[in-house]
Amino acid sequence: MLVAAAVCPSPPLLVPEVAAGAAPELDAARAACADAIGVLAAARPDCLVVVGPAEQSGRGPHPQGARGSFRGFGVDLDVRLGPVPPQEGGRGDVSDADTTAQRELPPSLAVAAWLLGRTRWSAAPVEGLGVGEPLAAERCIHVGGDIGARADRVALLVMGDASACRTLKAPGYLDERAAGFDAAAGRALGTADVAALKALDAGLAYELKAAGRAPWQVLAGAAEGAGLSGELLYEDAPYGVGYVVAAWS
Numbered sequence: 001m002l003v004a005a006a007v008c009p010s011p012p013l014l015v016p017e018v019a020a021g022a023a024p025e026l027d028a029a030r031a032a033c034a035d036a037i038g039v040l041a042a043a044r045p046d047c048l049v050v051v052g053p054a055e056q057s058g059r060g061p062h063p064q065g066a067r068g069s070f071r072g073f074g075v076d077l078d079v080r081l082g083p084v085p086p087q088e089g090g091r092g093d094v095s096d097a098d099t100t101a102q103r104e105l106p107p108s109l110a111v112a113a114w115l116l117g118r119t120r121w122s123a124a125p126v127e128g129l130g131v132g133e134p135l136a137a138e139r140c141i142h143v144g145g146d147i148g149a150r151a152d153r154v155a156l157l158v159m160g161d162a163s164a165c166r167t168l169k170a171p172g173y174l175d176e177r178a179a180g181f182d183a184a185a186g187r188a189l190g191t192a193d194v195a196a197l198k199a200l201d202a203g204l205a206y207e208l209k210a211a212g213r214a215p216w217q218v219l220a221g222a223a224e225g226a227g228l229s230g231e232l233l234y235e236d237a238p239y240g241v242g243y244v245v246a247a248w249s
Helices: 016-042 107-118 137-148 178-191 194-198 202-207 213-223
Strands: 002-008 047-053 060-062 067-069 078-080 126-131 154-159 230-236 243-248
Touching: 002 016, 002 107, 002 213, 016 107, 016 154, 016 230, 016 243, 047 107, 047 213, 067 107, 078 107, 107 126, 107 154, 126 137, 126 213, 137 154, 137 213, 154 213, 178 194, 178 213, 178 230, 178 243, 194 213, 202 213
Parallel strands: 002 154, 047 126, 047 154
Antiparallel strands: 002 243, 060 126, 067 078, 230 243
């Protein structure tokens, strides 16, 4: 059963080395993410599943210790998803050699790996799951239900952004519908409103470039019947993109 969830934005700009001189602009978001992950650890989960948007090559499961990189963003920085598994015999840093070939983490899960590393996550084993933006709501909810049934105490770290159309300089330009969509999503995430998350319009989310829609609906499926309450820790739209941080417990 799902016992806790943290919702965090997924832009690589959360990583200070990627943001460079603009890094201080997201200090409040980083602090809120750390607080949300602290709620996960406090729940004493049996396992942590990290869910985030991914292109075709990054979908599916990613095991604990899977590698991610920010080289595509001009930064020589590697990360690992959670501690290195014991069978690798490593020290937990990114220099340890893999014993098996692994697909690289998609950017959203690489950001999650960085967040977990920053907070020194060790509370439970970790697995990553990339989900595609076109995944229908019904399928997302079904996937979430399967995740929630994995163990007696499951925690979720859910990565994803709201619309990318909040200003003229936003990646998706200005769309007058974006503020309303983001407000509804923020309310649902901040109050653990499972029904409202399930009802998010996938078509509208796609048009508004809201990459968090599918992961949020996976969360809704996992949280069905769990009776969790939510708290909104951060909500803003820097660079014209909606970022939300919330904690459920």
